[in-house]
Amino acid sequence: MPFVNIKTPEAALTSDQKAEIGHRVTEMLVEYFSEAARPHTMVLIEEVLDGGYYRADEPFSIPEAYRAR
Template sequence: MPLVNVRVIEGVFTPEQKQEMVRAITDTMVAIEGESLRPVTWVLVEEVRSGDWGIGGKGLTTEDVHALQRQSAPVAG
């Protein structure tokens, strides 16, 4: 049975977005391994406390991720 563990920084994603991750990741695994594995495909979304995730020697916070999201957001025009 497949188990996919996704770690995200707390406070970045809404419950609805996390549920969408579970659905989309499950669908992807099923596309690879076959529909018969859907009932036994586990997806675990874990939240890591803000600042406890480090990249390049610096703790990454919830606000850092929100700033990155704002940078990559499409510009209406």
């Protein structure tokens, strides 16, 4: 069973964008594993609390311009 875990900053994506990512990732995996993989493919999109992870030793907060509207 293909399993993909995507972590993204909280509020960076809309529900529609997350659904599109889930669909497109599934399509990509079906290309590699065949149509038989579709019903068993899991795409998990986890939202990480803003400031809940670090980049270059500094807490990361998503810039306002990149927040979902």
